[in-house]
Amino acid sequence: MRTPIAWFNSIDQPRRTATAVGGMCFALLLIFMQAGFLGAARVNVSIIYQALDFDLLIHSRAYLTLQRSDPFDRLRLAQAAAVPGVARVSRFLIDSFGWRNPRTGSTAGGMMLGVASTAPVFLDPAINAQLATVRPTLTALIDRKSRPSYGPWEVGGKAVANGQPITLTGSYELGLGLISEGSIIVSDDTYERLQGPWNSGYAQLGLIKLAPGADRERVAAELRARLPRDVVVVTKPEIIQREQHYFLSVKPVGIMFQVGMIVAFAAGAAILYQILSSEMSNRIAEFATLKALGYPITSIYGIGIQQGLIYALLAYLPALGLAAVLYRVGRDLSGFPLHLDAGRAAFVLALALAMCAFAAFLSLWKIRRADPASLF
Amino acid sequence: MWFLRQFLLAWRMLSDRPARLTLSFVGVAFAVVIMFAELGFLNGVTDSSINLAVRLGSDLVVVHPQQEHLKSGVEFPLFHLQQVRDVPGVAAARPLYTSGNYWANPQDGSRNRVLVIGVDLDDPMLRIPELATLREELRAPDTVLFDRRARLELGVVQPGTRSRVAGHPVRVAGLFSLGPNFAYEGHVLMSSRNFLRLPNQRAEDVDLGMVRLQPGADPETVRRRIQERVGARLEVLTAAEVALRERTITTRKAPVGIVFGLGLLVGFAIGTVVCYQILFNEVNDHLPQFAMLKALGHPPRFLIVLVLFDALILSLGGFLAGWLVGRGLYAFLERQTALEMDLSTPRALLVLALTSGMCLLAGWLALKRVAASDPADLF
Amino acid sequence: MPLPPPREVAITVTGVNHHYGRGEARKQALFDNHLAIHRGEIVIMTGPSGSGKTTLLTLIGTLRGVQEGSIRIDQTELAGLAPPDQVRMRRNIGFIFQQHNLLDAISARQNVRLALELSAAPRREHNQRADAILGTLGLADRVHYKPRNLSGGQRQRVAIARALVNQPRIILADEPTAALDKDSGAIVVSLLRRLADEQGSSVMIVTHDNRILNVADRIVNMVDGRIVSDIRVKETMVICAILKRCEIFKEMSPSDLTDVAQKMREERFANGATIIRQGDIGDKFYVIAQGRVHIQVESATGTRAVASLAEGGFFGEVALLRDQPRNATAQADGEVLAYTLSKADFLAAVRAHRSFEAQLSAQLFHRGG
Structure with missing residues (x-):
């Protein structure tokens, strides 16, 4: 076993190392928080699409995002259904609505999803099974994860949507988080009653399920060729990616979180560089000694790099622990889906290692400068 | 030294x-x-x-008590405002209509959410100078003022640009400055007469009641009098309180x-x-x-x-x-x-x-x- | 006192110049230095600061590149050595620094191991060997101490252990005793002496510490970038001892004797070798340190043995004094070790010391030729 000099150097003065690592730990924690919210928001913005069962999607050319979707002529659905390889085309309606709890009088916003009560468009079989219960007009399923602002409700109870009384016939779990305070699912008839009869000639989205064995790209190309230019055909991954991109690059929160992450990354790298370079300066005579002993420059660089790695890891571990705690607090406080999954942990670890690479690279020139001839 | x-x-x-x-x-x-x-x-x-709230130019604002913030769309009947008008110390009470709606990008036709505001041109009680300078142009049917600080997604808009609000054709008479917020990408201003020509808008449903006091009247006294007059059906706030409400709801909710x-x-x-x-x-x-x-x-x-x-x-x-x-x-x-x-x-x-x-x-x-x-x- | 066995040269410095700086600021630090250091030899370098001792030490230690001239360590020429080879070369050299230059964060044992890990020593022996050398230096109970918990003397001994653990062929030390008290200094010096004697390591010490001069085989004095004197302390002492047993030097004061001894060179002759030949031009004076020498005169009647000189005997002075060819032939009888004095030095010594001249005259008279 070679003497692990980098490790001994790092633990030689534990208090100094602790303060140094503390600064970086905070920077990593900041990244964890912003990445957490960004990631949660990313998942969140596409949550409705993720809950739906479709291969291809038709939306209006003026479509912006799911909440800002533009209705298009229902006729397009029938036209799409005639394309070979298409097994099923379902009309999907969505718009915001005003919720009022008649018991408490409290009001809240929400999203109303309208589907044909015969169309099993959800991935969750529990929702599909309950669709039959909303066949009568002015009945609805309600999201159990709606915010507390919805007030107490119960299946079989009454509520007011867009000023009209509805009966709650069942419930499901979706949780729209940032998008909206809550949601209800209604039949297309009820939707037209609540959102305006003009909707009857329109669809917000067309959900296409392919026939077994049909090639998705081929069918999509065929649909694009056949359908008029007022609608657009996209695949499920494409639409999810588009929704996330819109949030990340266009919405202010997305941009802010990303800038925040970059700033935190830069700060972390700067701190690590500061620690490393002062450590290198303090030990310059030791590095010169190693050179005099006949250690090749590469293995002396190795000590600097290892020390950077050790600092990065020492900072990462407590940041990971703290992030887990703060995620939990954030989840409990805001009901926001903050989760410390392996991907995010790995992402921040990668950033920590990148900081280390950056800082080590910059501080290595100090090692290079160590002159063994100056030892005499 | x-x-x-x-x-x-x-x-x-x-x-x-x-x-x-x-x-x-x-x-x-x-x-x-x-x-x-x-x-x-x-x-x-x-x-x-609070970009809209801080531009409210009235001494008091009356709203539906269940209106949690300016974008919630909870409205109150116009006749309550007439009651407010009769309260001693009140010089004027005018309705302000708002509606979250779609603005069509004049270049590519894509739609984005804007807050459409309908004001009484004779006494708008909004601190937006263009409402006075362009008053006569805004009296023409289907003319609007567009928010020059709106997000770029709304398109390039200049005086004379034609577009659609809530599917209804409009002409831009001029520009004013307000800017986007987390709910809306921008604002569109128009006369209340034009506002009521938009689909699904009724003169009876008022979002905000703008109240100006007579010179020398004590706001607290008048507030109490209004509250006595209309009871719990309305809530009376100062402009500063509206701003505080907006700020609180944003930081609390998000x-x-x-x-x-x-x-x-x-x-x-x-x-x-x-x-x-x-x-x-x-x-x-x-x-x-x-x-x-x-x-x-x-x-x-x-x-x-x-x-x-x-x-x-x-x-x-x-x-x-x-x-x-x-x-x-x-x-x-x-x-x-x-x-x-x-x-x-x-x-x-x-x-x-x-x-x-x-x-x-x-x-x-x-x-x-x-x-x-x-x-x-x-x- | 026994003579050391014949020694090979370990370090050869030939015509070394060195400059610092560039352009206007270029300054010469070393001027045409020549030096040869043998195996098992301890050389102490003295001289005022700035005289170039340290520069010469760093050049020999391959810590700097040779600019002009040549330095050979064993068979390796350092001038023009590529940096990776320089690094490899340093592993044969033990450095002892004034500032110890131990790594603060690791224990005494680990510091010593740093050197071992560069050697071919099997890994499982590392701890054992590190502990052994620390034990030799009286630090057996300090192997796990970090440098900051050791006294200055202990730290220096750890540094020495690190320099010596690989039994390097060359040891370069900078003021190794400056930070030490008298006893610690004595321990360090005797250790270096033992290493030189037992392992044949060549040791170069830069020091101002007069207390350790007695350990030196040679004392090299540098002034202004030049070696101004190279005193072979031990050899001189041996020669003095021999000279003292010589009749003709008996009356000489010790300091005069030392002067003469310092100018003498060692020469070795195999059995039967002709040391001087009758009729040749005389150029040296010989004193026998070991062995026997037959002196014989050749004449028309044949070869006649005139004397057999033993240890302490001398010959070759007549030709020098009279400026004549050799009047006899000297032949080694068995292995012979002799010290020689050049003609110029010999005549200078004769002129300087009246008693020497008197002694010589008496001898000449006595020998009758």
Whole structure:
């Protein structure tokens, strides 16, 4: 076993190392928080699409995002259904609505999803099974994860949507988080009653399920060729990616979180560089000694790099622990889906290692400068 | 004089090693940038959320008691406003209509959410000067004022541009400045007459009642009188209270406020740690000089003040660098998000205070540490 | 006192110049230095600071590149050595620094191991060998101490252990005793002496510490970048002892004797070798340190043995004094070790010391030719 000099150097003065690592730990924690919210928001913005069962999607050319979707002529659905390889085309309606709890009088916003009560468009079989219960007009399923602002409700109870009384016939779990305070699912008839009869000639989205064995790209190309230019055909991954991109690059929160992450990354790298370079300066005579002993420059660089790695890891571990705690607090406080999954942990670890690479690279020139001839 | 001399001494000791001093400034500057960024985010969110509220030009505002914020769309019947008009002390009470609706991008036809506002052109009670200068143009049917600070997604809009609001064709008579917020990408202003020509809008459903008082009338008294007159069916607020309400609902509802607040704290913590490290090394390296100063007969207080001056210099240098970077960051974010990122003097001073605070805290911690480990009984 | 066995040269310095700086600021630090250091030899370098001793030491230690001239360590020429080879070369050299230059964060044992890990020593022996050498230096109970918990003397001994653990062929030391008290200094010096004697290591010490001069085989004095004197302390002492047993030097004061001894060179002759030949031009004066020498005169009647000289005997002075060809032939009888004095030095010594001249005259008279 070679003497692990980098490790001994790092633990030689534990208090100094602790303060140094503390600064970086905070920077990593900041990244964890912003990445957490960004990631949660990313998942969140596409949550409705993720809950739906479709291969291809038709939306209006003026479509912006799911909440800002533009209705298009229902006729397009029938036209799409005639394309070979298409097994099923379902009309999907969505718009915001005003919720009022008649018991408490409290009001809240929400999203109303309208589907044909015969169309099993959800991935969750529990929702599909309950669709039959909303066949009568002015009945609805309600999201159990709606915010507390919805007030107490119960299946079989009454509520007011867009000023009209509805009966709650069942419930499901979706949780729209940032998008909206809550949601209800209604039949297309009820939707037209609540959102305006003009909707009857329109669809917000067309959900296409392919026939077994049909090639998705081929069918999509065929649909694009056949359908008029007022609608657009996209695949499920494409639409999810588009929704996330819109949030990340266009919405202010997305941009802010990303800038925040970059700033935190830069700060972390700067701190690590500061620690490393002062450590290198303090030990310059030791590095010169190693050179005099006949250690090749590469293995002396190795000590600097290892020390950077050790600092990065020492900072990462407590940041990971703290992030887990703060995620939990954030989840409990805001009901926001903050989760410390392996991907995010790995992402921040990668950033920590990148900081280390950056800082080590910059501080290595100090090692290079160590002159063994100056030892005499 | 005594302080100046000591300040110069502190400066000379720090600037003895310019490379290290620069690095120290950079370290502090990063903490400052983090604080600026997070504070800017927080303010960007809250400032934009009240961008309409702060332009309300009425003395009092009446709303439906269940209206939690200006975008909720909870309305009250017009006749309540007529009741308000009769209350002694009220000079005028006019309805303000709002509707969250779609604006069609005149270039590519894509739609985005805007808040459409219908005002009484004769007495709009909004602090938007274009309403007065373009009053006559706005009387024409289907003319609107468009928000020049709206997000770029809404398209390039100039006076004379034709587009659609809620599917209804409109012509842009002029531009005004308000800007987007988290709910809407921009605002569109029009006369209430034109507003009521939009689909699904009824004159009887009022969003805000704008109330002006007679000169000399006491707002509190009038408020009480209005409340007595209309009872619990309306809530009476001052413009400032509306703004406060908007701000509270934004920070409470969106967890972003928590994250940015936390970010501010983390920035402070990072800065403290960095400063502590710098100052501790600084003091440690200069122990012989300190010992000499003490031998010359300077009291321990002299040394403590010296270190705190070191801390102050660090905070000033770091703040200046951080402030410059922060300005750039704000300009970038303003361009990207179209939200107003206001780096006003009080906010800059707040960050300066935080910076000095963290440096002094770090200086104090470093002194304590050196005092604990110093065998020469320097302090 | 026994003579050391014949020694090979370990370090050869030939015509070394060195400059610092560039352009206007270029300054010459070493001027045409020549030096040969043998195996097992301890050389102490003295001289005022700035005289170039340290520069010469760093050049020999391959810590700097040779600019002009040549330095050979064993068979390796250091001038023009590529940096990776320089690094490899350093592993054969033990450095002892004034500032110890131990790594603060690791224990005494680990510091010593740093050198071992570069050697071919099997890994499992590392701890054992490190502990062994620390034990030799009286640090057996300090192997796990970090440098900051050791006294200055202990730290220096750890540094020495690190320099010596690989039994390097060359040891370069800079003021190794400056930070030490008298006893610690004595321990360090005797250790270096033992290493030189037992392992044949060549040791170069830069020092101002007069207390350790007695350990030196040679004392090299540098002034202004030049070697101004190279005193072979031990050899001189041996020669003095021999000279003292010589009749003709008996009356000489010790300091005069030392002067003469310092100018003498060692020469070795195999059995039967002709040391001087009758009729040749005389250029040296010989003193026999070991072995026997037959002196014979050749004449028309044949070869006649005139004397057989033993240890302490001398010959060759007549030709020098009279400026004549050799009047006899000297032949080694068995292995012979002799010290020689050049004609110029010999005549200078004769003129300087009246008693020497008187002694010589008496001898000449006595020998009758």
